[in-house]
Amino acid sequence: MSDSQGNKTIAITGYVGDDVNLTIPEYINVNGENVLVTSIVKYAFNENLDILTIYIPDSIINIPMFGFYNCLNLQIYCEATSKLDGYNNYWANEEQIHWNISYEQYLQLIQ
Numbered sequence: 004m005s006d007s008q009g010n011k012t013i014a015i016t017g018y019v020g021d022d023v024n025l026t027i028p029e030y031i032n033v034n035g036e037n038v039l040v041t042s043i044v045k046y047a048f049n050e051n052l053d054i055l056t057i058y059i060p061d062s063i064i065n066i067p068m069f070g071f072y073n074c075l076n077l078q079i080y081c082e083a084t085s086k087l088d089g090y091n092n093y094w095a096n097e098e099q100i101h102w103n104i105s106y107e108q109y110l111q112l113i114q
Contacts (some may be wrong), residue, residue: 004041014042023055024113026106029062043070052076058109063087071095080104080112 004012013031030037042065048054050073059066061082067089071077079095081087084103094100104112 011036011038012041013038014044015040015047016044017047018051018054021053023053025054025056026058026109027060027063029060042066045069046072048074048077050074056080056109056113058104058106059083060106065089066094068094071099074099080109082106 004014011033013033015027018025027043028040031040032038040060040062043059043063045067046069048057048071049069052075054074054077056078057071057080059079059081063081063083064087066087070089071079071094074095077095077099079100081100081102081104086102
């Protein structure tokens with residue numbers, strides 16, 4: 004993937020692990036190169052009942068419908084100040100989403 008300036012970008016496609024508090028990274032190292040994470044794909048976290056919180060940095064500009072669908076125990080903390088491209092009611096329940104949260108605030112919330 005690449006952005007409008009031709010810079011390489013990457014998407015989060017899911018999660019395998021047992022952590023209950025997740026942070027989406029701003030960059031992922033691919034073959035020694037830091038690649039900007041700009042999106043989370045459709046159904047990436049669909050029906051994951053184990054994750055309790057997730058932090059989304061403002062490098063993420065697109066999360067399509069059903070990105071967090073049926074993640075009933077999840078609270079989503081976004082650095083972005085407003086809804087991202089692709090946001091709709093099937094993204095997650097409105098009461099699960101918290102906007103304009105810094106990473107430091109997130110870390111305090113999950114302690």
